[in-house]
Amino acid sequence: MKIDHIGIAVKSLADAVKVYEDAIGLKVSSYETVEDQGVKLAMIPLGDSRIELLEPFHADSPVEKFIAKRGEGIHHIALSVDNIEEALERFKATGARLIDTVPRRGAHNSRIAFIHPSSAHGVLLELVEHAK
Amino acid sequence: MKIDHIGIAVKSLADAVKVYEDAIGLKVSSYETVEDQGVKLAMIPLGDSRIELLEPFHADSPVEKFIAKRGEGIHHIALSVDNIEEALERFKATGARLIDTVPRRGAHNSRIAFIHPSSAHGVLLELVEHAK
Numbered sequence: 001m002k003i004d005h006i007g008i009a010v011k012s013l014a015d016a017v018k019v020y021e022d023a024i025g026l027k028v029s030s031y032e033t034v035e036d037q038g039v040k041l042a043m044i045p046l047g048d049s050r051i052e053l054l055e056p057f058h059a060d061s062p063v064e065k066f067i068a069k070r071g072e073g074i075h076h077i078a079l080s081v082d083n084i085e086e087a088l089e090r091f092k093a094t095g096a097r098l099i100d101t102v103p104r105r106g107a108h109n110s111r112i113a114f115i116h117p118s119s120a121h122g123v124l125l126e127l128v129e130h131a132k
Numbered sequence: 133m134k135i136d137h138i139g140i141a142v143k144s145l146a147d148a149v150k151v152y153e154d155a156i157g158l159k160v161s162s163y164e165t166v167e168d169q170g171v172k173l174a175m176i177p178l179g180d181s182r183i184e185l186l187e188p189f190h191a192d193s194p195v196e197k198f199i200a201k202r203g204e205g206i207h208h209i210a211l212s213v214d215n216i217e218e219a220l221e222r223f224k225a226t227g228a229r230l231i232d233t234v235p236r237r238g239a240h241n242s243r244i245a246f247i248h249p250s251s252a253h254g255v256l257l258e259l260v261e262h263a264k
Contacts, residue, residue: 122203
C-alpha cells in the first residue's frame with residue numbers, strides 16, 4: 001500500500017502550478033478533465049506518489065463546494081490498495097461510514113471508493129485499485 | 133524530492149490509530165513526543181512516505197488551535213528536499229510568505245521550515261532536510 005496521491009482544491013490551476021513548479025521545482029506531467037467530478041486537474045509526480053491539483057469548473061462540483069466552505073487546501077488523500085473490495089469490507093467491519101459502498105470507475109480503468117471524513121478523523125480518504 | 137509525510141491533526145491518537153490499523157491495515161512504527169509543538173505523534177510508514185497522526189497535549193499547541201478552528205483533519209504536507217537553504221531561497225524568490233525564514237531543528241537532527249498556507253493555496257507546507 002502507498003499514498004497514491006494527495007488531492008488539493010485550488011481556484012486556479014495556472015496559479016497553483018506556479019507554486020509547485022517555480023517555488024518547489026516540480027513538474028506537471030499531465031492535465032486531465034474529470035467530467036463527473038466537475039474538475040480539471042494537474043498531476044505532479046513526487047516520489048512513488050503524486051500531487052493532484054483540482055480546479056472546479058462548475059458550481060455543482062464537490063471541489064467547488066469544498067472551496068466555498070473551507071477555502072483552498074488539501075481535499076483528500078488517496079491510498080492505493082491491491083483489492084478494493086477487501087479494503088471496503090475491512091472498513092465496513094469497523095462500522096465506518098462509506099460514501100461508496102461499492103467501487104466505482106476512476107481514471108485509467110482504476111476502481112475507486114471514498115470513505116466519509118466522519119469515519120477517518122476529518123480526512124476524506126479515497127481507495128484506489130489500479131487496473132492490473 | 134518526495135512526500136516525506138502527511139501530518140493529520142486528531143483529538144486522540146488511540147482512536148485514530150484504530151482506523152489506520154484496523155480499517156486500513158497499516159501499522160504504527162513508533163510513537164514520539166515533540167515538546168516544542170506540544171504534540172504526541174504516531175508514525176505510520178506508507179510506501180516511501182508516512183502518515184503522522186498528531187495529538188496535541190496542551191492548549192498552546194498549534195495543532196490544538198487547528199482542531200479548535202477547523203476540526204480534525206489534514207494539518208500539513210512535508211516534502212523532503214536535498215538542500216533546505218536552496219529550497220527556501222526558491223520560495224523567497226517568488227515572494228512567498230515563510231513561517232521560518234531560516235531552517236530550525238526537527239526530529240532526528242533534520243532541519244525543517246514551514247511555508248505559510250497563504251503562499252501555497254491553503255496548504256501548510258513543511259520542508260525537511262534529513263541528516264546526511
